[in-house]
Amino acid sequence: MRDQIDLLATVTILGVLEQAYFVLQVIYARRKYKISPPETTGHPEFERIFRAQANCSEYFPIFISLLWVAGIFFHQGVAAACGLLYLYTRFQYFQGYAVAAQGRLGPLYASARLLWLLLGLAVAGLLAHFVLP
DSSP states (O other): OHHHHHHHHHHHHHHHHHHHHHHHHHHHHHHHHTOOTTOOOSSHHHHHHHHHHHHHHHHHHHHHHHHHHHHHHTOHHHHHHHHHHHHHHHHHHHHHHHHOGGGGHHHHHHHHHHHHHHHHHHHHHHHHHHHOO
């Protein structure tokens, strides 16, 4: 059983570590610009880092759900590869947004396409599961 989900589990842990990195960047930015919680406004660089982290966190449950459904019902390797690409594009999104708001757009569109792809794989896998013997 473990060898049927090991890639999905690995991508999941990498995703959790990426989320932790994003949170740490917000903490560092709070310290750098002296913005104490619960404040969410202040220096523009802090605001971009804060928004990038919040946006990535908002999409994380969707990503994890699609990753696992696509991996279990379609193909673990394909889903894991899409998952790694998604994590990479979210990292690019975060880095781009931290520098300038426009820097987030290319990676944002790429990560959205990967989510749609994972959704398609998940639906195809579920349809095959229920329709095919």
